Amino acid sequence: MLITFYIAAAVAVIATLLMLTRVNAVHALLYLIVSLLAVAVVFFLLGAYFVAALEVIIYAGAIMVFFVFAIMLLNLGPEAAGQERQWLAEEFVPGPVALTLILMAELLFVLLRGSVAPPALGAVTPKQVGVALYGPYVLAVELASLLLLAGLVGALHLGRREVRERQGGKR
Amino acid sequence: MNESINIPWLVGSLVAAIAFVALNASMLVWLERKVAGHIQRRIGPKEVGPFGLFQSFADGLKLMSKQLIVPECSDRILFKVAPLLVMVPAIMSFVVIPFSENLVARNINIGLLVIFAFASVNVLGLLLGGWGSANKYAVISGARAVSQNVAYEIPMLVTVVTMIMVTQTMNLNEIVLQQPDIFHWYIFRLNASPLMPVAFLIFFVCSMAETNRAPFDLGEAESELVAGFHTEYAGMGFGLFFLGEYANVFIGCSLATILFLGGWQSPFGVFPGVWWFLLKVYTLIFVVMWARWTFPRTTLYGLLNLSWKILIPISLFNLVLTGVMLKVF
Numbered sequence: 193m194l195i196t197f198y199i200a201a202a203v204a205v206i207a208t209l210l211m212l213t214r215v216n217a218v219h220a221l222l223y224l225i226v227s228l229l230a231v232a233v234v235f236f237l238l239g240a241y242f243v244a245a246l247e248v249i250i251y252a253g254a255i256m257v258f259f260v261f262a263i264m265l266l267n268l269g270p271e272a273a274g275q276e277r278q279w280l281a282e283e284f285v286p287g288p289v290a291l292t293l294i295l296m297a298e299l300l301f302v303l304l305r306g307s308v309a310p311p312a313l314g315a316v317t318p319k320q321v322g323v324a325l326y327g328p329y330v331l332a333v334e335l336a337s338l339l340l341l342a343g344l345v346g347a348l349h350l351g352r353r354e355v356r357e358r359q360g361g362k363r
Numbered sequence: 364m365n366e367s368i369n370i371p372w373l374v375g376s377l378v379a380a381i382a383f384v385a386l387n388a389s390m391l392v393w394l395e396r397k398v399a400g401h402i403q404r405r406i407g408p409k410e411v412g413p414f415g416l417f418q419s420f421a422d423g424l425k426l427m428s429k430q431l432i433v434p435e436c437s438d439r440i441l442f443k444v445a446p447l448l449v450m451v452p453a454i455m456s457f458v459v460i461p462f463s464e465n466l467v468a469r470n471i472n473i474g475l476l477v478i479f480a481f482a483s484v485n486v487l488g489l490l491l492g493g494w495g496s497a498n499k500y501a502v503i504s505g506a507r508a509v510s511q512n513v514a515y516e517i518p519m520l521v522t523v524v525t526m527i528m529v530t531q532t533m534n535l536n537e538i539v540l541q542q543p544d545i546f547h548w549y550i551f552r553l554n555a556s557p558l559m560p561v562a563f564l565i566f567f568v569c570s571m572a573e574t575n576r577a578p579f580d581l582g583e584a585e586s587e588l589v590a591g592f593h594t595e596y597a598g599m600g601f602g603l604f605f606l607g608e609y610a611n612v613f614i615g616c617s618l619a620t621i622l623f624l625g626g627w628q629s630p631f632g633v634f635p636g637v638w639w640f641l642l643k644v645y646t647l648i649f650v651v652m653w654a655r656w657t658f659p660r661t662t663l664y665g666l667l668n669l670s671w672k673i674l675i676p677i678s679l680f681n682l683v684l685t686g687v688m689l690k691v692f
Contacts, residue, residue, distance in 0.1 A: 241473050248480035
């Protein structure tokens, strides 16, 4: 089982790297989906079946679908790819690399200190997740729902304005 | 990882699932053409084999012998990957479907979620097929398929959440075990929620829309979009989309059977088994075909309005009502 974990982890890392370096936005997104699917496999191997399934449904499914949708509505073509290539130019490399190195150092520090969660806690059932969400973390759930409400209101506002303008145009 | 996994059993069931998907699709194509024929007062296929039964095998051979043409401007890799992205999740979903008490490849605790996880990957295949073929009509169709799937996933998942609240489990086999005879089928459990039959209807309509079946087949509206996302596909590329569609119809109907109609349990409590499951599923599939040849195709706005203005409010109301009923009784 350890081998499958390493394979999934390697896929996730490689797909993320490819995602960062692609000039074609749709290809980049697809690598992101592959990376998220690999992370779902990692979750599955750690015994978090429920989280693995949710990872696929929420990230690889719904958000990606919206994401690809938005990308399609942008005008993609050779120019967009050229622009992307410019953004990947060498002078922009040091900043992200420095930030990543800081994260890397932190990760190494934590790993070397040995304060890591045990690899397998046993299977986590959906019930446990639900109890945890609505027990100790209920405030976080409420905050998340508030965030979604804000998005909903925003969408409603944008949609309404368009309808009014269209009716105004008719008159 | 903590339970022993029987590798030969899993491989065997995957092979069986692939064989079943192919056989199921070829029989359903034949059935579809027969049903269409009789509904329109025609005979349908009758030349190849008895009652034209081997017609779809002949068609399959023809599709397999055809050249796979990849259009010049297309995104080659995506174009070739897209049919697989439709096909593979459909086959994977069969792993968790309980055909009978023991005839299930992997009786996993979150079977219901697994099926929806794979179903969400399936949409990606349609979108990529449309986008990859760099054809206006295909791109429009891909975008339509996505908006339709997003719109109908909501009432479907809300209904499923309602069912999970009632059944208290996401294990498909346990859900079936809770429905030993016709009075315990969830569609008739009015004491759980008076709206159970409505919930079944919503689920059924949504699964029809999710699989892009007529009257919701906006994605491949021939009159406007040539053939939709598979316009540029020839031979088995098209064939895989087709197989995937029928596999998804089967999965949708079997989920409806498992959740509402007692799965492999017999209506009278005698002789439970795989035959009851198949009988119920194919009856539902017949209804899907019946609907296809009875109702004209809806418009895109009609389709989205049906979901956002009718199905979502009703399913949300049902969710709240079921919660209250569970709390009170």
